[in-house]
Amino acid sequence: MNRLFRSIYCLTTFLFLVSPALAQGQPAGKDFNLAASRLVREFESRYGGTVGVSTQVLKSGKVPFTYNGTKPMVPASNMKVVTTAVSGEDFRFETRLYGPKQRDGKTLKGDLVLKGAGDPSFYPPFVDNSLAPFKSMIDALKRTGVREVEGDLIVDDSDFDRQFIPKSYHDRYLLDSYAAPVGGLGLNRNVVTVSVGPNGITAEPNTGSLKLVNDVKIGGYDQIWAERKRGTDQIVVHGFARAGNTVQTTLTVNDPVRFAGSTFFRLMERSGIRFRGKWRTVEEGTPASLSDKVLLAKHLSP
Known part of the structure; x- marks a missing residue:
């Protein structure tokens, strides 16, 4: 597993594992925000890209964590994978x-x-x-x-x-x-x-x-x-x-x-x-x- 893939994997896995708690309405907390922000910044500094992350509770619309969530960016070509998965x-x-x-x-x-x-x-x-x-x-x-x-x-x-x-x-x-x-x-x-x-x-x-x-x-x-x-x-x-x-x-x-x-x-x-x-x-x-x-x-x- 190369370093780029490992970093993406760790970040997405981390957000995935905490999502059930966020969906139940539990507050993200300072520790969560710090840990997530640290992972994103580490990815940016290591690979030179710009990362945008936004998590949202679908039922309430609350946004427990965001990092460059509203910053305009050109979506990566693999965005179609997410779109296809959500469509079913x-x-x-x-x-x-x-x-x-x-x-x-x-x-x-x-x-x-x-x-x-x-x-x-x-x-x-x-x-x-x-x-x-x-x-x-x-x-x-x-x-x-x-x-x-x-x-x-x-x-x-x-x-x-x-x-x-x-x-x-x-x-x-x-x-x-x-x-x-x-x-x-x-x-x-x-x-x-x-x-x-x-x-x-x-x-x-x-x-x-x-x-x-x-x-x-x-x-x-x-x-x-x-x-x-x-x-x-x-x-x-x-x-x-x-x-x-x-x-x-x-x-x-x-x-x-x-x-x-x-x-x-x-x-x-x-x-x-x-x-x-x-x-x-x-x-x-x-x-x-x-x-x-x-x-x-x-x-x-x-």
Whole structure:
């Protein structure tokens, strides 16, 4: 057991062992606070990191011990382990499609609501292809005989805020897949693959929301790169490609909710369901009203 792991193990074990007493409402006490603080400071001085610890009694909301508990930090990547454990093995993300109760033949008399919950699995290998979840929901709607919507498609991403990327991110890596934006509704990890070849420039997935500009020249080698100005949907591809070759690169999208919502809207129209309205998003943090809606289709994460 190396020293780093041993230190983390000792700290977490210590907090775990005293948690039953804290949960019973027993005061942490001066000795506990001193011992816990000493362990945290020892870890920081030995490994040079910054540690934040906060313990809370769930029933009462009391915080028996905190160390840098309110200090803003970038969460470590292993935070997902804690999130997964708390969610439980039966947890599933649900993306739902709601529609009006009123219907006239093949026409729905009102707005549709596409309700996202931040499902991150809309890409292979979790699904056959990134558009499969949307297409399955649309197919379910079509099987009921619906061919027209007398209203708008409302995209509800209110489970998340719209700070899609941390403020601390630098422009130089915003196009890389590991820095992709995160929102209440997304698609394909919020990354697109851009291809340049004999047939021009394409992006996958893309149903028309992205603007593509081809600045690739024919040359003796294959090397391309893509640029997207922060806050825009215009992608400009530069570089060189051999005649007849197809060259690919990847980059992130600007707004994951807009990307996913516009894609769903266009997929519905391509499937033969006509909208009399348009697609739009809810006000940030304000859920769409479902009082006059019924569940039409849903997709569960694997």
